[in-house]
Amino acid sequence: xxxxxxxxxxxxxxxxxxxxxxxxxxxxxxxxxxxxxxxxxxxxxxxxxxxxxxxxxxxxxxxxxxxxxxxxxxxxxxxxxxxxxxxxxxxxxxxxxxxxxxxxxxxxxxxxxxxxxxxxxxxxxxxxxxxxxxxxxxxxxxxxxxxxxxxxxxxxxxxxxxxxxxxxxxxxxxxxxxxxxxxxxxxxxxxxxxxxxxxxxxxxxxxxxxxxxxxxxxxxxxxxxxxxxxxxxxxxxxxxxxxxxxxxxxxxxxxxxxxxxxxxxxxxxxxxxxxxxxxxxxxxxxxxxxxxxxxxxxxxxxxxxxxxxxxxxxxxxxxxxxxxxxxxxxxxxxxxxxxxxxxxxxxxxxxxxxxxxxxxxxxxxxxxxxxxxxxxxxxxxxxxxxxxxxxxxxxxxxxxxxxxxxxxxxxxxxxxxxxxxxxxxxxxxxxxxxxxxxxxxxxxxxxxxxxxxxxxxxxxxxxxxxxxxxxxxxxxxxxxxxxxxxxxxxxxxxxxxxxxxxxxxxxxxxxxxxxxxxxxxxxxxxxxxxxxxxxxxxxxxxxxxxxxxxxxxxxxxxxxxxxxxxxx
Numbered sequence: 001x002x003x004x005x006x007x008x009x010x011x012x013x014x015x016x017x018x019x020x021x022x023x024x025x026x027x028x029x030x031x032x033x034x035x036x037x038x039x040x041x042x043x044x045x046x047x048x049x050x051x052x053x054x055x056x057x058x059x060x061x062x063x064x065x066x067x068x069x070x071x072x073x074x075x076x077x078x079x080x081x082x083x084x085x086x087x088x089x090x091x092x093x094x095x096x097x098x099x100x101x102x103x104x105x106x107x108x109x110x111x112x113x114x115x116x117x118x119x120x121x122x123x124x125x126x127x128x129x130x131x132x133x134x135x136x137x138x139x140x141x142x143x144x145x146x147x148x149x150x151x152x153x154x155x156x157x158x159x160x161x162x163x164x165x166x167x168x169x170x171x172x173x174x175x176x177x178x179x180x181x182x183x184x185x186x187x188x189x190x191x192x193x194x195x196x197x198x199x200x201x202x203x204x205x206x207x208x209x210x211x212x213x214x215x216x217x218x219x220x221x222x223x224x225x226x227x228x229x230x231x232x233x234x235x236x237x238x239x240x241x242x243x244x245x246x247x248x249x250x251x252x253x254x255x256x257x258x259x260x261x262x263x264x265x266x267x268x269x270x271x272x273x274x275x276x277x278x279x280x281x282x283x284x285x286x287x288x289x290x291x292x293x294x295x296x297x298x299x300x301x302x303x304x305x306x307x308x309x310x311x312x313x314x315x316x317x318x319x320x321x322x323x324x325x326x327x328x329x330x331x332x333x334x335x336x337x338x339x340x341x342x343x344x345x346x347x348x349x350x351x352x353x354x355x356x357x358x359x360x361x362x363x364x365x366x367x368x369x370x371x372x373x374x375x376x377x378x379x380x381x382x383x384x385x386x387x388x389x390x391x392x393x394x395x396x397x398x399x400x401x402x403x404x405x406x407x408x409x410x411x412x413x414x415x416x417x418x419x420x421x422x423x424x425x426x427x428x429x430x431x432x433x434x435x436x437x438x439x440x441x442x443x444x445x446x447x448x449x450x451x452x453x454x455x456x457x458x459x460x461x462x463x464x465x466x467x468x469x470x471x472x473x474x475x476x477x478x479x480x481x482x483x484x485x486x487x488x489x490x491x492x493x494x495x496x497x498x499x500x501x502x503x504x505x506x507x508x509x510x511x512x513x514x515x516x517x518x519x520x521x522x523x524x525x526x527x528x529x530x531x532x533x534x535x536x537x538x539x540x541x542x543x544x545x546x547x548x549x550x551x552x553x554x555x556x557x558x559x560x561x562x563x564x565x566x567x568x
Contacts, residue, residue: 005167006113007160009053018050022063029071037078044071045104052110058118062131065111069138072104080149087215087435088154088461089469098153105145106158112139116171133180136172137195140165144202151210151218154461162206163254169199169234170251178234201229203274206256207247208320211460214438214550220303220313227302228283232276244322245277280321287314312548334416338426339445342434344518344552346409347443348499351453352482410434416446423456423474429467436461436471439549441516443480444473455480455501455516457549476516476554477503485517486529486537502532503554514546514554521553527560 019025025047032040048068056064079101086094115135119128143165150157172178172195184193204225210218234249247257249272257274286299296310305313341350349356412434414426424444438461443453456473463469481502501516515530522528524542531537539560547554 005160005163006116007164008110008113008117011055012053014050014053016046016050018047018054020051020054020056020060020064022060022067025064026067029067032071034071034074034078037075040071041075041079041100041104044068044075045100045107048072048104048107048111052107052114058115058122061111061115061118062135065108065115065138068108068111072108076101076104083153084216086153087437089435089463089467090153092466095153095155095463095466098149098155102146102149102155102158105142105149109139109142109146109164112136112142129175129177130180132175133172133177133195134182136168136177137182137184137193137198140168140195140198140202143168144198144205147202147206148218148222151205151213154211154463156462156464160254162256163252165199165202166249166251166253169195196234197230200232200234200274201225203247203249203257204229204232204276204279204321207274207276208317209460211462212438213316214312217313217316220305220309221317223303224301224313224317228279231279231282232274235273235275242277245275245280247274247276248272249274276321280318283314283317283321287311287318290314308548332420333418334424336416337447338414338416338424339411339447340414340426340442341409341411342436342440342442344441344501344516345499347441347453347455347480348482348501349409350411350443350445351455351480351501417470421475423459423472425470425472427468427470429465436469437550439551441549441552442473453480454478455503457547457552477506477511477514479504481532481534483515483530483532485515485521486531487522487526500530502530511546512556515540515542515557516552516554519548519551519553522555524555530557 019028028047029044032043034040051061051064051068079097083090083094083098083101090098112135116132116139119132119135122128143161146161147157149155169178178196178199179194181192181194184191205218205222208218208221210221213221243260246260248260249257251271260273286301289299290296290311296305299310301310341347412428414428417425417427426444436458438458440458442456442458444456445451445453455476457476458471459474460472461469462471483500483502484497485500487496487498498518498521503514503516505511505513522542524545526542527539528542529537530540540557541560543556543558545553545555
């Protein structure tokens with residue numbers, strides 16, 4: 001019954017002391033000041049660590065694990081807010097806290113796997129199936145929390161986590177208990193959870209490319225899956241006439257599922273198929289209803305979103321669970337230095353020959369209003385994503401011109417790991433690291449090609465070690481030109497001028513010429529004046545949104561010709 005794939009600690013004497021009688025353990029846990037999460041968490045961890053390395057009776061161990069479940073949930077709920085607004089790379093103390101929260105869940109998973117081991121050794125045991133189902137579901141939950149807590153702060157997940165998750169499900173299949181109900185206080189609807197539901201939810205979370213999600217989005221995806229993951233199902237074989245939404249689950253791999261490569265993809269005896277086509281259709285329907293103007297509150301997504309944030313997240317889930325994009329060109333391994341600046345205004349500054357935005361506006365005088373002194377554009381990501389502000393995409397702070405400062409135009413040296421026609425991966429080590437976010441706009445200059453800045457967007461981030469960060473970047477275009485955009489308010493004569501980047505058409509992605517603007521600066525259908533050095537100022541209309549991240553929008557535009565009145 002017990003698989004050698006499962007990792008459990010060996011029996012040994014610990015320097016810490018723990019109550020092994022459930023009666024006294026319950027009294028001890030009840031007396032702990034759980035409001036002091038840090039101190040209580042340390043004591044609970046030491047006790048749980050000790051219990052997992054002692055030889056105990058099966059009944060006592062099951063009761064102890066049930067007692068620790070509530071205590072661990074309480075202290076983790078108190079510790080996690082300390083990491084809520086932390087962006088990679090984490091400092092040493094914050095990283096230590098993130099790893100400690102993972103250790104709490106790893107020890108809980110150890111405890112339930114020890115229960116499974118003891119159940120396998122017992123020849124005659126009442127309620128063996130129900131007890132096994134409870135232990136497998138609880139172990140799956142805590143291992144999925146290990147993954148979730150890794151994704152939230154962009155830490156690599158522990159080796160072997162996915163393999164054990166697959167093996168737990170395979171064990172449940174062999175016992176015929178995948179659909180057995182287990183009590184779950186976290187569910188508001190039914191109050192029960194099956195092993196199959198827990199496993200499917202974990203698989204779908206891994207399929208959303210968590211390291212490519214913006215900061216804070218993985219918790220929103222997890223909350224969405226808590227309500228809608230039941231629409232996906234596990235099968236040995238499915239009719240994959242349309243492979244979009246079907247994934248191969250290899251039970252012996254230490255990885256999340258992989259998309260079915262083609263129709264009729266081979267499925268061996270160790271693999272299952274995750275059929276998420278019904279869920280994909282549901283998400284597509286939500287996205288269509290939102291695009292048609294239906295309020296997001298009426299969709300019943302299961303989690304509260306700002307309207308623009310919800311639309312972006314639905315599109316990300318559609319891309320993750322639909323037709324998966326594959327890298328079309330091989331990457332060349334590199335080991336050289338590159339220079340990186342981040343933020344739309346910093347990119348505009350260096351692409352524009354290190355001329356500040358204020359200088360560009362002065363060149364337009366006296367037709368334009370002087371720029372305000374406040375620097376708001378590069379922090380627009382933070383302002384927008386704070387839910388308490390409830391600020392719309394048309395907030396004036398997003399369009400406020402910036403004055404050049406040394407900090408906002410900082411250049412950092414990164415190490416180039418590999419490069420291809422469409423992107424590159426970079427790494428940086430040291431005590432002083434600039435924060436990076438998925439979706440940030442950056443400009444990269446190679447040491448061998450000084451003077452040429454290439455514009456890219458950060459697609460994924462990982463922090464493998466303390467004081468280290470790795471990121472993958474996608475090139476937006478082969479070239480870039482600085483520009484200014486003037487938006488004239490029709491209610492008065494005040495004119496808003498803000499920085500923009502002109503990107504030429506891209507042969508690889510087949511995109512037409514596009515414009516990069518601060519998020520919320522313009523809406524689809526707006527007519528704006530485009531000013532650059534290559535041509536006279538001209539009116540253009542925003543045709544459609546190509547991409548929107550937390551810090552910028554890439555839009556397709558076309559020349560605007562004012563309609564003429566027909567004479568009678």
